[in-house]
Amino acid sequence: MNTAVVIFPGSNRERDLCLALKRATGRDPLCVWHRDSELPSVDLIVLPGGFAYGDYLRCGAMAAHSPIMREVKARAERGTPVLGICNGFQVLTEAGLLPGALLTNRTLNFICRDVHLRVETNQTIFTCGYAAGQTIRVPVAHHDGNYTADEATLDELEDRGLVAFRYCNAAGEIDDDANVNGSAHAIAGIFNRGRTVLGLMPHPEDATDPLMGCGTDGSALFAGLVGALQ
């Protein structure tokens, strides 16, 4: 399986991501510079975490207008799977590939800690490695992860089953204390209508190496993608 990781100036989790992708696919992903206007033929495009352009205007806003994003959008429209993690999720919302927006965490602070997520559906290429309703533990590391959208959009996400992950407690229950950043409907990640684009704030890529201190609950996301796309 061939993957491309888009690097913006200020991306900083591409290393974590490339390690996780290599572990799952057995191949180094292609790193594509944001100024490039062409993408190689790949099975999956990933936008990594970080602070593209310093997140100075609004998280992901400037990156969404990078030359490469025209091509990412075109590919996504033709059905190439796109995964955006953390800053990558913010870029996808700014680029219009996913609805809604990510506001400042309700604590107003950056938060880096492990959280529990409930897998809402496993009927997608991204989550087929999990059981529906499974609780997983992965880290978050963000300042602006408070998902918001208008009521109509939230209704549509719920009605069509487009919520990928929700913040929950260790027992898998959705409660306000577990909603680490205050997201609407405790949303941690969403799909587009075709379920070919996933954006999520947590970092599954940082929970794929048994030697590191974050567990390996993120591995099934990458393994599932390989199984679905290969």
Next chain:
Amino acid sequence: MNNTGTNVTPALAAEMGLTADEFARAEAILGRTPNLTELGIFSAMWSEHCSYKSSKVWLKTLPTTGPQVICGPGENAGVVDIGDGDAVVFKIESHNHPSFIEPYQGAATGVGGILRDVFTMGARPIAILDALRFGSPDHPKTRHLVAGVVAGIGGYGNCVGVPTVGGECQFHPAYNGNILVNAMCVGLARADRIFYSAAAGPGNLVIYVGAKTGRDGIHGATMASAEFGADADAKRPTVQVGDPFTEKLLIEACLELMQGNAIVAIQDMGAAGLTSSAVEMAGKGGLGIELDLDRVPVREAGMSAYEIMLSESQERMLMILAPGSAAEARRVFDKWELDFAVIGRVTETGRLVLHMRGAVAADIPVGPLVGEAPLYQRPWRPTPPQPDIDAATLPARDPRDCLSKLIACPDLASKRWVWQQYDQLVLGNTVQRPGGDAAVVRVGDGLKALALCTDSTPRYCRADPERGGAQAVAESWRNLTAVGATPLALTDNMNFGNPERPEIMGQFVGAIAGMRAACTALDYPVVSGNVSLYNETSGDGILPTPVIGGVGLLADLRRAVDLGLKRDGNALLLIGETIGHLGASLYLREIEGRETGPPPAVDLAAERRHGDFVRARIAEGDVAACHDVADGGLLVAVAEMAMAGGRGIALDPPPAAMPAHAWWFGEDQARYLVETGDPEALIAAARQAGIPVRRIGIVGGAALTLPGANAISVAQLISANEGWLPGYMAQA
């Protein structure tokens, strides 16, 4: 201000921090009165911050060599060999004065500065640690300072994408007017690809890379070399503003250019900006540098030579390029969209010559500017010894109450609120996160790992600077050992008050003596460091605070241990001798309300013996968990292991000959707690090695049970320990 419009007088020199003597020396070097720009350069280079004029004679007495040391103090950072052609590059640096004035930007730019010191040497930064000390929690400014400093460190480190993996955060009224923000950065390089700052090759181009020069931070180094008066807030314009995004681009661009052979020498523009970087490069190379200031990228028009030379705008680098490399450099910096300008060349004249608007703005011989910098043997007075505390004269108390109070006191309370605002994981190599004895960070994608920590016990240093200095080094060495690492070398941040007061200078001299003894006994050399003096406001000095940043090596990270209790039925053993020393202890301060008595003795031979034994047992896989016994003593250390493991323990009775509070809360040094499934074997091995060992409990249950069936639940301990800081910060 410009050269022609301002009359340079001894009074103006004094305003810039030069003594009459120093001004006369500058005049003698030039053979004339300096113009304003030249005066600014002398003042910055001869400031305490840049010249180390009060501390140098003492710093030179520290051990700085060892077979593992590639580069000791004097460069941007220390370099230590970690085998396989890898090198670890690290340094700690203070940003105390700016952080008190403007906590967010002060702390943020402190992180930025130390990152630059490390990647300047050709190393990719892989970890940050921050040693923080604030005033009393009751002081009206403290909450604002904590919030600002923590947000600033996070704001910068998180954005550049370097994990913050450890540090300290403590409180004491002596820091009410002078907080301490010491940031340490650790990087990785190839041992044969280290970059240095000495200029070489007359005719080579001098290039400027990074952010534009603005009017911020002008004369910051001089500000950091004086006490605060009541006007501290008025110094806000001398604090720089950080741009972590530009720093991230600079890191990537510099490391990319360093893949080739374009760079002859490189230096970041830190304190005293373009002045110190140009002077240091020329001075180390024994050459001259000529700069055309009209070519320096500036943020606004009309900046004078004085302003350009003394600006401390952040995220700027100075490089000397190999002949024919300008196009390659331009390609890389264009890719990363960074300002790049050829601003001068290396000369054989040995002089720093600055041109601006067709005139010579400054012309100073570099040799004397560096070599004849003032050096002071300041008078010092030793700290008088403190009378002993007899534990038997202190009242008996319920150890459970004392424990609950201690683990919720500001110094021991969990700092989760702080480090959850730092990205501890980015780069994907964090093995052990903050909260343990030392952080553990993997090297590349192999099995090697580095152990990292920062330590200081200022209350010990105040009571007895020499013991305190030795203890800080020993505790650092012990913390690295406790995760299973072999300590390699350290970086020190010497934070003290006004060195012109003999009792403060005495603290400095004492601390250095203690550090020297410990570094020597433990084969733990100093490879880099920083001195921050004049940490005083209106005559009140801080506690003497020599912060030790330690780096150790784990050959196989799978052998690393942490402090959390692991398995019911395991035994907990205490390694090391307990005499129940309560002088200068946290127990005495927090429970009895007294800050008196001498600190515990530091037996360096015992430290070495006990540490080497524990490390060997960890490497053999005999140890399930390990923790050093430090602040708060034995019972606090046991509680920390219980909380980290979410598991209880039943404790054995204390020895009959000792008051219970001395046993549970004494702060004797050279002690470790180790959890093991085979206590008989470990006890036998310790006895054979002549090392004091004693079983102190059996792991199990959900409570910490003291002899006499007095239990306190682990959940209750966690709630007290985790509750204090978030509760404090939530108060309006």
